Amino acid sequence: MNQLVVYYSRTGTTRRVAQAIAEVLKCDVEEIRDLKNRAGVLGWLSSGMDATLKRLTKIEKPEKPPELYEVVIIGTPVWNSTVSTPVRTYIVEYRNRFKQVAFFCTQYGSQSNALKDMEALCGRKPVATLMLRRSQVETGVFTDAVRQFYMQITR
Numbered sequence: 001m002n003q004l005v006v007y008y009s010r011t012g013t014t015r016r017v018a019q020a021i022a023e024v025l026k027c028d029v030e031e032i033r034d035l036k037n038r039a040g041v042l043g044w045l046s047s048g049m050d051a052t053l054k055r056l057t058k059i060e061k062p063e064k065p066p067e068l069y070e071v072v073i074i075g076t077p078v079w080n081s082t083v084s085t086p087v088r089t090y091i092v093e094y095r096n097r098f099k100q101v102a103f104f105c106t107q108y109g110s111q112s113n114a115l116k117d118m119e120a121l122c123g124r125k126p127v128a129t130l131m132l133r134r135s136q137v138e139t140g141v142f143t144d145a146v147r148q149f150y151m152q153i154t155r
């Protein structure tokens, strides 16, 4: 069974998790690239607004066609308790081409609607989910969680 990890990361946390998952699964990985500049305080503010208003953005065309993979594993940072705008855009543009899906998110706190919102956007139940706090990622304490996520995907 082949898998693709697709993720967006504004400040590197979600990228770290995406790379760890792709390493464990030995699978392809693709970063979603947003054409909007989200750097600095202004980028942070407009990102929060975009997320709350459920806006879409312009993203670069991905290199890897999602329909070639049995499971598309989608990762997002949490923005204002929901999925980040670039990941929302990716799902809306490509959801008709997914077979099975799995989701992961990184966030500062411990609660959000991001995973449920991704499920609703994709219109299907994920085979696995993983939520990590930023502090877990920064301290490197997420290997076991990634292993459990891997086992749910491959069982």
Ligand SMILES: Cc1cc2nc3c(=O)[nH]c(=O)nc-3n(C[C@H](O)[C@H](O)[C@H](O)COP(=O)(O)O)c2cc1C
Residues within 6 Å of the ligand: 008, 009, 010, 011, 012, 013, 014, 015, 044, 045, 047, 048, 049, 076, 077, 078, 079, 080, 081, 082, 106, 107, 108, 109, 110, 111, 112, 133, 134
């Ligand atoms: C615009 C914005 C809104 C955020 N909203 C939340 C939130 O509602 N809840 C939360 O726990 N963390 C929130 N965060 C923190 C990020 O989810 C967290 O730092 C994440 O790990 C960043 O991932 P990244 O480094 O891959 O961009 C927010 C961050 C940004 C930039």
